[in-house]
Each structure stands twice: as C-alpha cells, then as structure tokens.
Amino acid sequence: MLFLIDGIPIQPDRLRNFKLQADNLINRIMEHIEKLQLYPNLHIGNPELDVLAEKPIKGLGSIVDTLTTIEKVLQRLPKGHASQIRSYVSTLLDYFNETMTFMHCTPKEPANGRSLDAFLEDNATHHITLAYATLDILKQFLQKLKANLDQLKSC
Numbered sequence: 001m002l003f004l005i006d007g008i009p010i011q012p013d014r015l016r017n018f019k020l021q022a023d024n025l026i027n028r029i030m031e032h033i034e035k036l037q038l039y040p041n042l043h044i045g046n047p048e049l050d051v052l053a054e055k056p057i058k059g060l061g062s063i064v065d066t067l068t069t070i071e072k073v074l075q076r077l078p079k080g081h082a083s084q085i086r087s088y089v090s091t092l093l094d095y096f097n098e099t100m101t102f103m104h105c106t107p108k109e110p111a112n113g114r115s116l117d118a119f120l121e122d123n124a125t126h127h128i129t130l131a132y133a134t135l136d137i138l139k140q141f142l143q144k145l146k147a148n149l150d151q152l153k154s155c
Contacts, residue, residue, distance in 0.1 A: 014099075015149060015152070017095075018092075018095065018149075018152075019146060021088070021091070021092055021095070022092075022142045022145065022146050023146075024088065025085065025088045025089070025092065025138075025142060026139055026142055026143065028084060028085050028088060029085060029135045029136075029138060029139045030139070032082055032085060032131075032135060033132065033135055033136070052066055052069060052070065052137050052141065053137045053140045053141065057144060057145060057148050058154075059105075059153075059154035059155050060096055060099060060100045060103065060105055060152065060154065060155055061100070061105060061106075061107070061108055061155055063096050063145065063152075064093065064096050064097060064100060064107070065108065066141055067089060067092060067093045067096065067141075068093065070089060070134060070137070070138050070141070071086065071089045071090060071093055073130065073134045074086040074089060074131075074134060076130075077130065077131050082131050082134075082135060085135065085138075089138070099152065100155065103155060105155035106155070
C-alpha cells in the first residue's frame with residue numbers, strides 16, 4: 001500500500017484502477033495513431049507540446065496540469081478526431097482531481113494558458129498533425145506516470 005505524506009493511504013484498488021485506465025488509454029492511442037497511417041518514427045517538433053513530454057512529474061498538481069493541457073488540445077480537434085481518447089483523458093483527469101480533493105491539495109491554474117491558446121489558434125487547420133503529436137505526448141506521459149506512481153502521494 002502506498003502511503004501519503006500525511007498518513008492517508010492510497011488504496012491499492014485505486015492504483016490498479018489507474019494502471020488499467022492508463023493501459024487502456026495507451027492501447028487506444030496506439031490504435032488511433034495506426035489509423036492515421038503516418039510514418040511510425042515521425043517526430044513532429046512542437047515547442048508548446050514538447051514541453052509536456054519533457055516536464056517532470058512533481059506530484060498531483062503537475063499531473064493535473066499536464067492532463068488539463070492535453071485535454072484542452074484534444075477538445076480543439078474536430079469531432080471524430082480522438083473523441084474517445086478525449087473522453088478517457090477527461091475521466092482520468094476527474095480521477096486525479098478527486099484524489100487532489102481527497103488529499104486537500106490546492107489546485108493551480110495551468111501554466112501555459114495564453115501561449116497554448118495562441119498555438120492552437122495558429123494550428124487549427126493542422127488537426128491531423130496536432131492530434132498525432134498530442135497523442136504521442138500523452139502516451140509518453142502515461143508511460144512515465146505509470147513508472148512513477150510514487151508521485152501520487154504528494155500534491
């Protein structure tokens with residue numbers, strides 16, 4: 001059982017649930033990327049999104065911040081482009097927000113709001129490329145998070 005700093009345990013069932021959700025989401029991402037039929041090793045460099053992949057996980061606040069940003073990007077894609085994945089991200093975000101509430105963590109505003117809005121506006125017509133880059137970063141983030149579940153114990 002993973003314990004929090006203030007002694008409130010994170011239930012093993014919640015950790016298993018998170019791992020199952022993350023695995024399911026990673027599998028959905030892989031299926032969606034295959035449907036896009038882009039070159040498998042394609043890297044679409046994008047400073048606004050690359051920051052998310054490189055950003056260290058520092059507790060629940062950073063997890064919620066990253067997922068909120070990813071959800072915002074996915075929401076800007078046309079209907080049908082990763083809609084199911086957007087739903088999974090929303091569910092996962094709800095899970096982490098509930099955990100933050102349970103732990104009495106103080107929510108913070110996402111760090112890159114205005115620059116992200118400008119970026120999304122500039123790239124609105126490139127939704128396939130944007131979807132691919134965002135899903136790849138989401139996959140990397142979930143894999144990193146699964147390997148660092150101890151970060152769930154701090155705000």
